[in-house]
Amino acid sequence: MSLFDRFFPPRTGGSKDDAKSRLKILLVHDQVDLTPSQMDAMRAEILAVIARYAEIEATKVDLRLERSTDGVNLISSVAVRRVNARLAVAGV
Amino acid sequence: MSECIVITSGKGGVGKTTSTANLGVALALMGKKVAVVDADIGLRNLDVILGLENRIVYDLVHVIEGECKLRQALIKDKRVDGLYLLPAAQTRDKNAVSPENMRDLVKQLKEDFDYILIDCPAGIEQGFKNSIAGADRAIIVTTPEVSAIRDADRIIGLCEAAELPEPMLVVNRFRAKLVKRGDMLNKDDILEILAIPLIGMVPDHEDVIITANRGYPAAFDEKSVVGEAYRRIARRITGETDVPFIALEEPETIWGTMKRWMGMSVGMVAGAAASTPARAPEVQAVAEKEVAS
Numbered sequence: 001m002s003l004f005d006r007f008f009p010p011r012t013g014g015s016k017d018d019a020k021s022r023l024k025i026l027l028v029h030d031q032v033d034l035t036p037s038q039m040d041a042m043r044a045e046i047l048a049v050i051a052r053y054a055e056i057e058a059t060k061v062d063l064r065l066e067r068s069t070d071g072v073n074l075i076s077s078v079a080v081r082r083v084n085a086r087l088a089v090a091g092v
Numbered sequence: 093m094s095e096c097i098v099i100t101s102g103k104g105g106v107g108k109t110t111s112t113a114n115l116g117v118a119l120a121l122m123g124k125k126v127a128v129v130d131a132d133i134g135l136r137n138l139d140v141i142l143g144l145e146n147r148i149v150y151d152l153v154h155v156i157e158g159e160c161k162l163r164q165a166l167i168k169d170k171r172v173d174g175l176y177l178l179p180a181a182q183t184r185d186k187n188a189v190s191p192e193n194m195r196d197l198v199k200q201l202k203e204d205f206d207y208i209l210i211d212c213p214a215g216i217e218q219g220f221k222n223s224i225a226g227a228d229r230a231i232i233v234t235t236p237e238v239s240a241i242r243d244a245d246r247i248i249g250l251c252e253a254a255e256l257p258e259p260m261l262v263v264n265r266f267r268a269k270l271v272k273r274g275d276m277l278n279k280d281d282i283l284e285i286l287a288i289p290l291i292g293m294v295p296d297h298e299d300v301i302i303t304a305n306r307g308y309p310a311a312f313d314e315k316s317v318v319g320e321a322y323r324r325i326a327r328r329i330t331g332e333t334d335v336p337f338i339a340l341e342e343p344e345t346i347w348g349t350m351k352r353w354m355g356m357s358v359g360m361v362a363g364a365a366a367s368t369p370a371r372a373p374e375v376q377a378v379a380e381k382e383v384a385s
Contacts, residue, residue, distance in 0.1 A: 014274025019238050020281050026238070027245050027285065069287065 028065045032072055039065075046076070055081040096198045096208040097329070098227035098256075102243030104214030106235045107264040110300055110309075112211040113141040114319070115231075117311035118326035120175035124206040127166065129178045129197075131223040132213035133189055136180035143307020144169065144177050153181035156193045162200055171312065176205075186218045191225035198226030207329070216250060224251065230259040231291060231329075236266060236277040241285060248288055260291035262325065267296045268340045292325035294318060295340050 034042070043063050050056055060079030065072050099112045109132075116128040130138035133153065139145040150165035155178070162178075169175040178201075181188065201208045210227060213219035224230065230251045234244040244261070251259045263282055270276035283290055299318040303310045310319035311326075320338055327335045 016271075016274050016277050016281065019277055020285070023238050023241055023285055026242055030242065030246060031249070 024067070025064075028067050028072055031067070032065055034065075047078070050078060050080075054083045057081055094202040094206050094208065095229070096202065096210065096227045098210040098212050098223050098230045099233060100212035100220065100223060100230055100247055100251075101214065101233040101240070102216065102247040103234075103240045106233050106240050107262075107294070107300075108214075108233050109137050109141050109211050110304065111231070111233050111262060111264065111294075111322070112138060112209050113309045114311040114322035115326055115329065116142075116175055116177075116207075116209050117169075117172060117309045118319075118323045119207050119209075119329065120169070120172045121311065121323070122326060122330065123174070124330070125174040125204065126207045126209065127176045127178060127201050127205045128209045128211065129201075130180035130211050131189075131194070131219060132211060133180045133184055133186045133219065134182065135213065136182050138211045139167075139177060139179045140307060141304055142169065142177055142309065144179075145307070148179050151179045151181040152197070153184050153188045155197065156189055162197070186213070186222065189222050191222055194222045194225040216246065220247075220250070224254055224256060227256060230256045231262055232259050232286075232288070233262045233264055234282070234286070235264050236271075236282060241277070241282060245286060248286060259288050261286060261288050262292045262294060263290065264294045265296040266293050266340055291328050292321060293337055293340060294321040294325075295338075 029039075043061075046063065047056065047058075047061060057079040061077070063074070063076040063078075066075050067073075099108050099115070101108050109130075112128055116126050119126045128138060128142070129152065130136050131152070132138075136151075139148060144167050147167050150160040152165065154160045155162050155165045166176040166178055169177065198208055198210075208226075210223050212223035230247075232244050232247055232251075234240045248259055261283070263279065266279075267276055271278045279290065279293060295317055297316075297318045299310045299313070299316045303313070303316075303318075309322075310316040311322045313319045317338065324335050324338060
């Protein structure tokens with residue numbers, strides 16, 4: 001970094017970052033053709049299934065579609081508080 | 093061996109017609125025999141961009157309906173050998189033409205031309221289907237904007253579904269200054285998203301407007317940076333490899349010069365300071381950063 005940049009720092013986090021992240025989401029949804037409410041429904045159903053076997057933290061759930069070179073992937077990260085052994089065995 | 097290339101984009105107003113006209117001129121200047129075909133039935137514009145609007149007698153629909161011979165409808169550009177325009181009909185709509193018609197037309201044109209460039213209308217309906225019907229490959233024009241890239245992605249999918257092998261990308265209206273300050277998607281961002289090979293970058297430049305006003309494509313002008321961008325794309329189309337991308341940097345501003353000069357002077361201070369044990373901590377910190385970067 002030059003002395004000039006110390007006094008006049010270059011702007012970071014320009015609007016192109018917004019453009020890029022919006023595009024990535026947009027293109028996946030164009031390809032998958034699920035409406036936002038269908039996405040929400042899918043999310044709720046998947047979480048309901050997990051909740052039958054484990055206690056999860058609803059605020060620490062990340063479930064999204066992402067595009068890779070081989071197609072669309074469903075990426076999910078769900079924070080599990082503890083697996084409920086009794087429920088899992090009973091298969092409730 | 094002749095080739096038919098469709099110039100398409102999905103979104104309107106990103107520069108398909110300008111690109112078709114300039115690539116036609118650039119290929120003809122390389123000594124190729126080129127037919128540029130306006131497939132935008134009902135909204136023709138390629139004639140205007142090429143400055144040939146006053147010479148139209150017959151058009152593409154006349155040829156397809158057998159009212160004239162193909163040869164009669166082709167307008168020869170007198171400014172360069174080997175460039176011909178097949179204009180679109182202005183008073184008909186795109187349903188006057190079918191994909192079958194276009195395939196036949198391209199087949200006929202291939203007997204006489206090295207390259208057939210088809211200027212595709214915006215959209216993904218009949219006009220698009222007609223335009224890609226006879227094509228061997230596609231060039232997708234986009235601009236560094238969310239809407240244009242989204243549409244380009246859709247078109248790439250449709251080209252692949254139509255078994256047009258490996259579409260190539262032209263990024264138009266590139267503004268180095270905006271990219272530099274992080275307010276425009278750069279080349280790598282766009283290629284990461286669209287994942288197709290790049291065949292050219294065209295700067296956003298007043299030449300495009302001036303040449304459109306005059307009906308005299310920039311590719312004719314040896315000094316035009318836009319013309320040079322298109323001439324290089326034309327070389328890549330003919331299979332030339334190792335054609336470098338043009339430098340899209342803005343000319344250096346006073347700020348830039350000052351910045352460079354101040355950067356240099358810090359380097360000099362650092363160099364001088366190295367031989368002096370006692371130096372101000374601030375200068376030392378700056379000097380170390382210089383070395384690190």
